[in-house]
Amino acid sequence: MLRADVKPSDPIDEQPSIGLIGMGAMGTMYAKHLAEAGWKKINVCDIPEKFESLKLTYKDEPSIAVHRDGHGVSRISDFIMYLVEADIIHKVVAQYGPSTKVGATVSGQTSVKTPEKDAFEKYLPPDINIVSMHSLHGPTVSPVGQPLVLIKVRASDDCMKFVENLFRGFRSRYVYLTYEEHDLITANVQAVTHAAFLTMGSAWASQRYYPWEHGQYVGGIETVKVNIVLRIYSNKWHVYAGLAILNPSAKIQIDTYASSATDLYKLMIAGDAEGLRKRIYAARQKVFGVRPDEDGCSTPIFLTEDILDQFSIQKPSSPSPTGKNTSNSHLSLLAMVDCWARLSIQPFDHLQLAATPVFRMWIGVAEYLFRSTARLDAALDVAVHDVTYRSDDLEFVVAARGWSQCVAFGNFDLYRERFESTAAFFESRFEEANKLGTAMIKAIQESNGIGK
Known part of the structure; x- marks a missing residue:
């Protein structure tokens, strides 16, 4: 696992590879703020039909790599976030979860966490860390000062610190809750x-x-x-x-x-x-x-x-x-x-x-x-x-x-x-x-x- 205290200023070969599955409004927001924070290896994807348009959107953004589907993102990313609707989280995790990189940390941004938790526990390999998240604001609102929920499901304390450092640049206020x-x-x-x-x-x-x-x-x-x-x-x-x-x-x-x-x-x-x-x-x-x-x-x-x-x-x-x-x-x-x-x-x-x-x-x-x-x-x-x-x-x-x-x-x-x-x-x-x-x-x- 990567160092818990990793920073965007670290050499690129020491930085984590960050994966975003789902590039709707919230996925776009997350990609933007992660890139602005200085992270250099951000992998993104949406449905295959949007592959070409996403490539065009990010053609001048060297820190963001567009992949054809979630398999491409999951197999190379150290941290993976599912940014999809709550009613399809089971379907998407079932499809791409088995491709998750060994030892990676997986998260989700759904508004209802119980279905998300069930999907992660059912379809992710047992060696995967799970730290779920939820930014409690819309995609057009600045994350600065807004609550960002962190849910420790299956992860060590070092893994939690790793996730906290990934999103430090959002300047959000961390709130620690259980799924329930x-x-x-x-x-x-x-x-x-x-x-x-x-x-x-x-x-x-x-x-x-x-x-x-x-x-x-x-x-x-x-x-x-x-x-x-x-x-x-x-x-x-x-x-x-x-x-x-x-x-x-x-x-x-x-x-x-x-x-x-x-x-x-x-x-x-x-x-x-x-x-x-x-x-x-x-x-x-x-x-x-x-x-x-x-x-x-x-x-x-x-x-x-x-x-x-x-x-x-x-x-x-x-x-x-x-x-x-x-x-x-x-x-x-x-x-x-x-x-x-x-x-x-x-x-x-x-x-x-x-x-x-x-x-x-x-x-x-x-x-x-x-x-x-x-x-x-x-x-x-x-x-x-x-x-x-x-x-x-x-x-x-x-x-x-x-x-x-x-x-x-x-x-x-x-x-x-x-x-x-x-x-x-x-x-x-x-x-x-x-x-x-x-x-x-x-x-x-x-x-x-x-x-x-």
């Missing part, structure tokens, strides 16, 4: 958060118009909603499908979220202001520790609404239909905090441990709403007494239950169809939204000292 801890935490941090934004997108698309261009959804909280919805739908469907469908904890959470949205909506249309307030204030106390008799005001942990306003997709060109401030019930946020409370999830426990940029923003706007009694009461008042956007809330509930059923069925084809049909509606806005979303994430990170 990873899947539970990513369900808490990612699955139900993604479900909320997927639901918002489906609800808006079903109405066939962009709400923020009709005097709605342009304020600080809405800025986060809109930009993250568009950012998620601009990605590939499989980024979210495996995490939701293959993670048992995620299924429970997504179902609970849909149930929370339904229950709260029933209280709204019944005009049960007291019942709604009692339930939401109980959730606020359980999640944020604010008693009903406390105001709960505090400085938001992320950004103020005024700062977030600079990232709006579009300012309203006309007043809202009521001529009033465009307040709304924030049903998506009310349901989220209610869901956390019902499942006894403490989101702040994960904030420093394994928070993704999207989760960080979602907690931020939830806290912004719930820690202010004035803002929370205004949302509850709109929920019960203002029917202007009641149809929007209905569409949201329908979409939430639809996504929950899709995940419960475990049907990847149905998931893909729902995702891509919604994404097609927003496609013309992706470029603009991604630029603004990236700027917004950067601003939030800088305000919290991340990536400095």
Whole structure:
């Protein structure tokens, strides 16, 4: 085995050969940052049909060698990472695992680790080290300061140090978990958060118009909603499908979220202001520790609404239909905090441990709403007494239950169809939204000292 303290500055014949199987968005990101860190021997591959295009892409990058398939990568690499979808990890490892170089270390970047672990243990030779990984951010987000999960499955302490040194140049924050801890935490941090934004997108698309261009959804909280919805739908469907469908904890959470949205909506249309307030204030106390008799005001942990306003997709060109401030019930946020409370999830426990940029923003706007009694009461008042956007809330509930059923069925084809049909509606806005979303994430990170 190579030295545990190997560095990119070492002579090339002392450097490890690094293999990446799967050159989608995350594979491309990993290749880029490994090359920028100074590693000289990086082997990459994707499906054979992409061989020629990959060769063209990296023809001027001497540190990256393109191979026709995973056999070529596996047999010569000291460290091999599988960057493929969770639902095909068994197939890919079964195909290329037997070619793994003797004594090599194998890792994976799937969002759900249980299937990955099963595949590695079933198809890799017994003399192979296994140290799995997961960068908890998207391919367009800088890895600096972001959590990078390391899972020691079958490896020595020196092997772990070797892997840590390989990725030191990412300047990520290492988080050490087991497979089981990873899947539970990513369900808490990612699955139900993604479900909320997927639901918002489906609800808006079903109405066939962009709400923020009709005097709605342009304020600080809405800025986060809109930009993250568009950012998620601009990605590939499989980024979210495996995490939701293959993670048992995620299924429970997504179902609970849909149930929370339904229950709260029933209280709204019944005009049960007291019942709604009692339930939401109980959730606020359980999640944020604010008693009903406390105001709960505090400085938001992320950004103020005024700062977030600079990232709006579009300012309203006309007043809202009521001529009033465009307040709304924030049903998506009310349901989220209610869901956390019902499942006894403490989101702040994960904030420093394994928070993704999207989760960080979602907690931020939830806290912004719930820690202010004035803002929370205004949302509850709109929920019960203002029917202007009641149809929007209905569409949201329908979409939430639809996504929950899709995940419960475990049907990847149905998931893909729902995702891509919604994404097609927003496609013309992706470029603009991604630029603004990236700027917004950067601003939030800088305000919290991340990536400095």
